[in-house]
Amino acid sequence: xxxxxxxxxxxxxxxxxxxxxxxxxxxxxxxxGTLIIAxxxxxxxxxxxxxxxxxxxxxxxxxxxxxxxxxxxxxAVEREEAAMAALLLAPVDRGVIYLGKLIGNLALMLALAAVxxxxxxxxxxxxxxxxxxxxxxxxxxxxxxxxAVGTLFAAAVASTRLQGGLLALLVFPVSLPLVVASTxxxxxxxRDGEPLGGLGLAVLVAFDAVFLVTSWLVFECILEP
Amino acid sequence: xxxxxxxDAGPPPCGETAVRALDLCKQIDGxxxxxDVSIDIPEGRFVAxxxxxxxxxxxxxxxxxxxxxxxSGELEIFGRRVRGDAGPLRARIGxxxxxxxxxxxxxxxANLVFFGRLYGVPQPAERAMHLLxxxxxxxxxxxAVKTFSRGMMQRAAIARALVxxxxxxxxxEPFAGLDPPSVLALxxxxxxLHEAGKTIILAHHDVDQSLRMAQQAIVLRQGEVVVxxxxxxxxxxxxxxxxxxx
Numbered sequence: 001x002x003x004x005x006x007x008x009x010x011x012x013x014x015x016x017x018x019x020x021x022x023x024x025x026x027x028x029x030x031x032x033g034t035l036i037i038a039x040x041x042x043x044x045x046x047x048x049x050x051x052x053x054x055x056x057x058x059x060x061x062x063x064x065x066x067x068x069x070x071x072x073x074x075x076a077v078e079r080e081e082a083a084m085a086a087l088l089l090a091p092v093d094r095g096v097i098y099l100g101k102l103i104g105n106l107a108l109m110l111a112l113a114a115v116x117x118x119x120x121x122x123x124x125x126x127x128x129x130x131x132x133x134x135x136x137x138x139x140x141x142x143x144x145x146x147x148a149v150g151t152l153f154a155a156a157v158a159s160t161r162l163q164g165g166l167l168a169l170l171v172f173p174v175s176l177p178l179v180v181a182s183t184x185x186x187x188x189x190x191r192d193g194e195p196l197g198g199l200g201l202a203v204l205v206a207f208d209a210v211f212l213v214t215s216w217l218v219f220e221c222i223l224e225p
Numbered sequence: 226x227x228x229x230x231x232x233d234a235g236p237p238p239c240g241e242t243a244v245r246a247l248d249l250c251k252q253i254d255g256x257x258x259x260x261d262v263s264i265d266i267p268e269g270r271f272v273a274x275x276x277x278x279x280x281x282x283x284x285x286x287x288x289x290x291x292x293x294x295x296x297s298g299e300l301e302i303f304g305r306r307v308r309g310d311a312g313p314l315r316a317r318i319g320x321x322x323x324x325x326x327x328x329x330x331x332x333x334x335a336n337l338v339f340f341g342r343l344y345g346v347p348q349p350a351e352r353a354m355h356l357l358x359x360x361x362x363x364x365x366x367x368x369a370v371k372t373f374s375r376g377m378m379q380r381a382a383i384a385r386a387l388v389x390x391x392x393x394x395x396x397x398e399p400f401a402g403l404d405p406p407s408v409l410a411l412x413x414x415x416x417x418l419h420e421a422g423k424t425i426i427l428a429h430h431d432v433d434q435s436l437r438m439a440q441q442a443i444v445l446r447q448g449e450v451v452v453x454x455x456x457x458x459x460x461x462x463x464x465x466x467x468x469x470x471x
Contacts, residue, residue: 086326
């Protein structure tokens, strides 16, 4: 177990170190996310104010596009110079490689959220004050599932000749239950004043569990021809 | 007799078997790339795998490296059958491929330390510097790999393949992109590793250089083994050269 945790930490730190050296992914997705927020915000007009549920929906659009771009970029690092082959040659379980990539992607997604959520709050008056912790908790749980799906499909797409928009075509529909469930949970929290919980939250947690376990199990088949 | 050269029953074993393959087949997109490949390589042997482009040399090395699963057939590495979990075996195998298998954004030293830690190498930082000195890159240790020339990248790739001191080194065209002094240095390094008891399987298009270094020659043609002989038993290299260039 200690070895597994050490290997996961090594793989995650390697991805974060590469990102820290180039800052290519986070700067790109942060700009893209901010542009999406700005464009959608313009549609609301100068008086536009949205509540937590509306904010969730708008932010999700930015997270989805930013996330897909982020997953593509982090997997591209493994494709260049066939670095992934060196990982596969090492005596490391393929599930460990998956977890390492997943945590790296999750860190980037959280960094993206940390950049664009305050921007959205400032620019468009997203009112999250009623339940900021509930909002953060729901988004973190949702992003674990989103990163789980994105990491799995990014690896699958990277091993094919079909790239480009294919990842978005795969990730968006599969992530739809996450977007719907997280929005419903936040509607009940922000509009109805209910405490965090219920069926929506159970769906989010179940989605995370199903995709984490499934991805751990099938990652080997995806990586090895 | 196949293509005018008889297939030897296999070189006499001089120790434990490093690689034993029986009827290995590999199909890619329905096309056979390896056909019934059966080879026996004793531990400590230097083997040259020869063949024209597309003969299946790289695929064979990837299968032996446990990087690619064969479609059928059996494979044993160091007496252990390769099945689902090849993890412990992988710790004894090193592969130099067509690409460097390094992270371009990281420095040569950071790459080697990372892979050293992944393999559980004790004192990975010291090992990394030792290898970088060995391949003549110690003065560029902290430069990002993306700033390296092709030849320097290849030397860093060789260091990566050796970071965990593998017992079986698979080298797929390792001389590609190297200048003449580096070719000589790598040749000397491979021979020194062989002297130290490592098993080396070299896929290389230069027949003369390969046969000069190797003890056993395996020639592939359209995925089939057509020659498997000790190099000292070869009467002439002409037939092999003709096969490889055909």
